[in-house]
Amino acid sequence: MEAVLDSASSDETPGLGRSRLLKVAVPAIMLGLTLLAWEVYVRVNAVPPYILPAPSLVAQTLVKDWGTLYPALLVTLRITFSALILALIGGTVLAVLLVQSKWVELALYPYAVILQVTPIVAIAPLILVYVSSTQAAIMICAFLVAFFPILSNMVQGLKSVDHNLLNLYDLYGASRWQQLRLLKLPAALPYFMTGLKIGGGLSLIAAVVAEFAAGSAGAGSGLAFRLLEAQYRLNIPRLFAALVLLSATGVAIFALTSVVAWLSLRRWHESALAREN
Template sequence: MTELQQGLAAGDAHDTQPQADGGPPAHERILRVVIPLVMLGGLIALWAWYVKAYNVPHYILPGPDLVAQAMVRDWGVLGPALLVTLTITFEALLIALVGGVLIAILFASSRWVEIALSPYMVILQVTPIIAIAPLILIYTSTTQQALLICAWIVAFFPVLSNTTQGLKSTDHNLLNLYELYGASRWQTLFLLKLPAALPYFLTGLRIAGGLALIAAVVAEFAAGSAGAGSGLAFRLLESQYRLNIPRLFAALILLCATGVAIFGATSLLSHLLLRRWHESAIRREN
């Protein structure tokens, strides 16, 4: 064991008591699932009642039964389109995570690099993606590459900004302790700064997951891609042009469910990684 590890172990000797999971009680966890489901059922029932009570034409507002039938009947079309959109979303999110974390480390390590590059990162973030999508289409060889770049641009900045802020928010007393024990820059980065930045990174991940899905759809709208390899955005436009409103609603529901699933998965990951040590996930005892 190195001198650094011995010193840190000695400094943490008083804090070896096990911590509680910190999660909510079992009945509260059940209510968190049951209440939204009951609310969803009530909204669907209200929707069905409104359509039937006022005889709303199906080409204006289809009932839940027609939407469900369209979902099942047209799954051969909607399923592959959803897979295309998901592929673009997750590929863009993965690239954004890797690139955002690496550049955040670079920013935290060199103030001059941050000063030089951060304005251009902000420009990428504030420029509407629908405005630059046609240019990206011109300079890329395939539509799929253009969609991937558009989704990456939108998902990249939340990861970068949150991770950078997390790396800069490391406790100064702990930094002084690491310097006192002669820790190298890499030891300080991997043993202190990155764990301290984890909550910030996970917040950026939750934001970037939803934005990547939105950007993939918006980019496809701007690209005007069509054909067998198109995503849900094209199916939305196609359904609108053909006045196939039940299929349009089915595609919208698939997009909403995908967004909720991404948010739920990233929230679960955040809870699992933070539940035993971070204040945001530990339940107060008083």
């Protein structure tokens, strides 16, 4: 430990190395302590595993049931990411159309709002009636949920372009296409990234909720089915293992979208820059 601290303080900027170390160490230690307290609590009180399994048991179950859980995880991941990608494309394209023409905005925006404010669980049965494949129906639900934050952020972003820059483009006779490609889309990038971060989390949530609503079952089902199944069978360790996988997926999506946002904005946008005073 001392060696680590020494090397950190001999750095050119001593504060930086230490703060980076703390950034990793504090949450890691905190997580370790939480798991330890949980383990100790379960063991000391002899809590039965069908009430609360110890973390060690959850870990064992995760390994033991990997053959069942892994395919389910893949299904959930596939639904989540295809829904997110469709929502990114759909949200961006519709946002561009909406800001290009006042008429299109007046005509289409209400539908986007209605789709957003209606609870997804309530639409799911209807979608299941119309779409023959359960997986496709779940994906449509996840898409609908992830779509709106991306759309509304992009609309906001495309409308927030500096007016003087718009004037400048007008002055040099830029075409609408040039204005969109060279000015509006890059200017909206920070907003797009916000939409991506929100939409990424929501598409996972929606993929799980929609699977509950669809009541899908059998071999081709996702993690939500495995979760329900474990509950019916009182296989609480497996329920926890499925839950751990879902949380890990959520964290991974958050980390991935944050990294993408940082990489694309780090050279110029305030949100990706450290403040120096």
